[in-house]
Amino acid sequence: MRQGRWKLNVVLGLGFAFLYVPVILLIIYSFNESRLVTVWSGFSTKWYRELLQNQQLLDAAWLSVRIAATNATFAVILGTLAANALVRHGQFRGRGPFELLLTAPLVMPEVIIGLSLLLLFVAMEQFIGWPNGRGFTTITIAHITFSMAYVAVVVRSRLSQMDRSLEEAAMDLGARPLKVYLTITLPLIAPALLSGWLLAFTLSLDDLVIASFVAGPGSTTLPMVIYSSVRMGVSPQINALATIIVLIVSVAVIIAALTMGRRSVKEPQ
């Protein structure tokens, strides 16, 4: 196996090159002076300056961030409850359909989720008068519905790997289940909650298709602005925006990974 290692390393190198070269090129050309994205004509940061003056884009970004944060918070709550149900409550009645409902959003094509939620909102508005118009609320509900499935996957794996002796000790000492959960279980699964939150946040920030269906007039999210601009052709401003997003996400992921890595080192296994 050892002598085959170099072949595997070549495969890894090529694979990562495939994954990273496009993004790296994108970042390099965001500093290109020319409007022609693919012809290098000198270093410039003017696209970043233009970006900061694009009010429509900034508004959309702010709306997206608010939706993403609200979504992530609710998705973590619902996803954690669902993970508790699956790990802690064994073979309850209706577990099969429950698991099905929780797995399906992970693979369901976005166009189907988007269309079906829109039709639900329209029908609800027709019959019970809520939601009155579409926008922040409807986009957030739609995002929670698929994000919670991702959070459930992350929290579930952490919960099922968790050492339960601390919980049992607390129970033996007479602590009540809710107290045990809040003071012992939650801190132990906190890294999973954090990565679940971040995952739900980025999923929401990234979603074009579902948001396009359930958005109303006046609620344009960041991906919707990017999409309409991309459809018009490649623009250096989008390169600059992409660079900023990639930078923020990379820093967040690396910090999350480092804190989690340190935590798992500290924890006696």
Next chain:
Amino acid sequence: MKKTLANLQALLHGQDERRLSRWTNIGVPYLWLSLFFLLPFVIVLQISLAETALAQPPYTLLWEWAEEGVLQIRLNLENFVLVLGDELYRAAFLNSLWVALVCTLLCLLIGYPMAYAIATASERARVLLLMLVILPFWTSFLIRVYAWIGILKPNGLLNNFLMWLGIIDAPLTILHTQTAVYIGVVYSYLPFMILPLFANLTRMDMGLLEAAADLGCRPFKAFLKVTLPLSLPGIVAGSMLVFIPVVGEFVIPDLLGGPGSLMVGKMLWTEFFGNKDWPLAAAVAISLLALLVVPFMLMRRLEQKLEEEAL
């Protein structure tokens, strides 16, 4: 006596709390998913059987109270006749399945060796490599697809590079073809294939491979006889995460594909946003769903079976 009573009360209270926790843990997510995931499909099914109308919302109601309290239900199957019978739709469905199949195989072909290399790397390297796989998964999907436009354009980076090398004289047409769709899909979905494969391969008992080697089995044969069958659950999980969403993919065929690469997700989008034909879009969604239910159930069954076998 008093003490026993207090104990009993505490016990009952604990019971209550446990029941309450059961109800919240199961009930709340169940209710949410039923309301916002299951119920919508019922409504989509209902609207797919309606007719288009010049109204707000643009479809007719299925039921009507006729005279003397008779409930009249009218079902319109024309949308399904169109979706299932029309040449264009049939081509779009077939092409979507084809693209999903080809891309799943390509992801497997590229992703398997990568996952294997990561799983067999040293502990220290593994953390870093895994992070490198996850990182693109976190950065915007839309932006990663956009990056390929600049690369694949006729005067894009790839063509410029190849012409500079002197390999080609005239730019290749890649953008807005099926090839561009393949590239975009494999690029975007590769991490979805690598992660479950990696999770599966790291759990594998490497002692089995050593045993095979000790018994004189060649490495490649050991791989075919031991590693590959044991990693089947990972292969199934990864393929499911790629195949099913790709069949309904919209962004990639829309931005990278062309007229020759028709896909269902894009047809649905056009019917809805372009033609404002909500019932027809709903019929497309139901047909797509029906098409995906079979692989979804098959793969879930297989996953469960393999999980049981592993235990």
